[in-house]
Amino acid sequence: MSTSSALSTTQVVAVIGTGAMGAGIAQIAAAAGHPVKLLDARPDAAARAVAGIRAQFVKMAEKGKLTAEAATAAGGRLIAVEHATDLADAALVVEAIVENLEAKQKLYADLESIVAVDCIFGTNTSSISVTAIGAALKNPERLAGLHFFNPAPLMALVEIVSGLATDQAVADTLFATATAWGKTPVHAKSTPGFIVNRVARPYYAEALRLAQEGAADYATIDAVLREAGGFRMGPFELMDMIGHDVNFAVTNSVWRAFYNDQRFLPSLIQQELVDAGFYGKKTGRGFYDYREGAVKPLPASEARQKCSEKISLFGESTVTNALASRLQAAQAAFDRQPASDGRIASIGNAVLFITDGRSATQRAAESGIANTVLIDLALDYTRATRLAIATAEQCAPEARTAAIVLLQAAGFAVSHFADVPGLAVMRTVAMLANEAADAVNQGVCSVTAADSAMRLGVNYPQGPLAWADQVGVENICNVLANLGAGYGEDRYRISPLIQRAVFAARNIHD
Ligand SMILES: NC(=O)c1ccc[n+]([C@@H]2O[C@H](COP(=O)([O-])OP(=O)(O)OC[C@H]3O[C@@H](n4cnc5c(N)ncnc54)[C@H](O)[C@@H]3O)[C@@H](O)[C@H]2O)c1
Numbered sequence: 400m401s402t403s404s405a406l407s408t409t410q411v412v413a414v415i416g417t418g419a420m421g422a423g424i425a426q427i428a429a430a431a432g433h434p435v436k437l438l439d440a441r442p443d444a445a446a447r448a449v450a451g452i453r454a455q456f457v458k459m460a461e462k463g464k465l466t467a468e469a470a471t472a473a474g475g476r477l478i479a480v481e482h483a484t485d486l487a488d489a490a491l492v493v494e495a496i497v498e499n500l501e502a503k504q505k506l507y508a509d510l511e512s513i514v515a516v517d518c519i520f521g522t523n524t525s526s527i528s529v530t531a532i533g534a535a536l537k538n539p540e541r542l543a544g545l546h547f548f549n550p551a552p553l554m555a556l557v558e559i560v561s562g563l564a565t566d567q568a569v570a571d572t573l574f575a576t577a578t579a580w581g582k583t584p585v586h587a588k589s590t591p592g593f594i595v596n597r598v599a600r601p602y603y604a605e606a607l608r609l610a611q612e613g614a615a616d617y618a619t620i621d622a623v624l625r626e627a628g629g630f631r632m633g634p635f636e637l638m639d640m641i642g643h644d645v646n647f648a649v650t651n652s653v654w655r656a657f658y659n660d661q662r663f664l665p666s667l668i669q670q671e672l673v674d675a676g677f678y679g680k681k682t683g684r685g686f687y688d689y690r691e692g693a694v695k696p697l698p699a700s701e702a703r704q705k706c707s708e709k710i711s712l713f714g715e716s717t718v719t720n721a722l723a724s725r726l727q728a729a730q731a732a733f734d735r736q737p738a739s740d741g742r743i744a745s746i747g748n749a750v751l752f753i754t755d756g757r758s759a760t761q762r763a764a765e766s767g768i769a770n771t772v773l774i775d776l777a778l779d780y781t782r783a784t785r786l787a788i789a790t791a792e793q794c795a796p797e798a799r800t801a802a803i804v805l806l807q808a809a810g811f812a813v814s815h816f817a818d819v820p821g822l823a824v825m826r827t828v829a830m831l832a833n834e835a836a837d838a839v840n841q842g843v844c845s846v847t848a849a850d851s852a853m854r855l856g857v858n859y860p861q862g863p864l865a866w867a868d869q870v871g872v873e874n875i876c877n878v879l880a881n882l883g884a885g886y887g888e889d890r891y892r893i894s895p896l897i898q899r900a901v902f903a904a905r906n907i908h909d
Contacts, residue, residue, distance in 0.1 A: 403571035405579035408432030413489035416496035417448035423551030431580040445479035495523040504535035521545030529562035529589035539564035556855035557584040585848035591656030595856035601830035606634035607666035614819040622698030626785035628824040629778035629860035635686040639679035661890040701813040706804040708747030714738030721780035725809035749798035756881030763791035770798035775822035785812040829878040832867035836894035868906040
């Protein structure tokens with residue numbers, strides 16, 4: 400825990416680069432009580448940013464989020480300046496200029512001869528090594544990453560990124576200052592993607608793989624991640640919103656920075672979109688069509704079917720208990736049976752299991768249960784509105800129908816996927832947890848920092864490591880092992896942290 404104190408609100412904060420991020424950061428610092436100096440290379444940009452932030456404060460006062468006096472006072476603390484020499488009295492200089500190593504190095508190297516020796520430098524870079532920016536400085540220990548998320552005034556997370564030469568006291572002061580500004584900071588080591596931009600890669604990558612393998616269409620995969628996974632946006636609609644130029648560039652930069660580690664391999668589908676100039680919402684086309692008159696496709700859901708076979712639920716797991724209460728609420732008859740070989744339910748000849756990372760076809764072959772039906776993971780089986788399923792090639796059509804009827808009776812919309820291993824939510828969560836575990840295992844951040852970064856930086860419904868504990872670390876480990884064996888790819892290799900937790904029979908959080 401940090402013992403350093405926050406900067407005092409009498410101390411001047413300078414923000415260089417007053418575009419989308421810089422303006423947001425200046426707004427936060429002024430609202431927290433600091434005099435804030437803004438500088439931009441474009442003439443008038445800083446003055447325009449000041450006017451924009453003041454208007455923002457007035458709007459907040461109109462909505463009752465600030466008193467009118469506080470809004471005027473905060474607005475009065477913003478000062479647009481024209482020269483770096485005007486920043487001599489700054490205690491902290493945050494840069495949010497163009498994402499370019501040489502530009503950032505030059506900016507801070509020039510500043511060193513202007514500001515006091517104890518002035519802290521906080522770079523808002525999202526992808527450049529903090530260590531490399533620091534290499535150009537006489538006093539690199541004063542530099543750390545101060546990585547806000549967009550839109551900065553609304554997003555709670557700030558990654559405080561330490562480069563190789565960063566003084567821990569500097570990182571601690573930034574941590575305390577971000578906290579005083581109402582943010583939730585996390586410490587991270589300067590490694591490619593820091594925490595969020597690294598751990599989030601599988602959210603896009605696994606969905607892209609599913610699409611490439613024809614598991615389901617984009618709208619259906621998106622709907623499953625939202626309605627069963629509890630994510631705010633599905634991966635395809637999210638990539639369309641971020642823009643494929645940006646999202647693909649981040650994926651490529653993380654992949655290259657990790658020396659082409661297969662775990663971060665970019666997707667040919669996304670490359671095609673970039674090549675076509677289909678960047679998503681901003682260009683009118685991406686995975687979806689946003690042009691005038693275009694209709695957003697609906698997710699594929701199985702039509703209502705009939706079957707009056709007996710339903711049995713097996714054991715007392717979270718999923719069987721959820722199914723029991725949902726069937727009861729729908730007044731559908733079922734009986735309960737003791738746990739048996741991991742099955743969760745049966746109806747007629749169909750036997751339902753939760754996916755363990757093997758395809759239904761492989762599982763049917765290995766278990767001798769031809770009518771194997773796999774269901775996907777849900778964040779909360781009591782509340783999910785949709786479930787993805789896969790059926791074995793050996794499965795009889797009546798058994799497939801029966802399984803769909805069971806899940807529909809329990810109130811789920813059912814999306815029948817091609818028989819891909821790990822389905823959508825399970826595979827995504829396993830890979831998110833694996834990446835978070837590796838970041839922790841490599842000393843990039845703590846377990847709590849990884850979880851809190853993903854909840855607050857990209858609004859995940861649950862931190863990936865807490866989610867792994869909830870699913871059972873052993874189950875996650877199994878899914879990864881089966882994916883690894885099935886695909887024969889190094890991509891699914893299991894993080895040593897997950898393996899150790901399994902061998903020690905404990906949660907990752909213990
Ligand atoms: N946009 C995001 O979602 C986001 C999120 C987190 C971090 N970041 C990082 O924040 C930084 C800024 O991003 P942005 O989206 O606000 O960019 P932006 O293009 O909106 O703003 C950049 C501003 O910096 C100014 N500028 C460029 N070079 C300068 C220099 N040498 N000196 C002074 N001013 C200069 C430009 O005139 C512009 O006003 C980048 O490093 C980016 O990677 C962006």
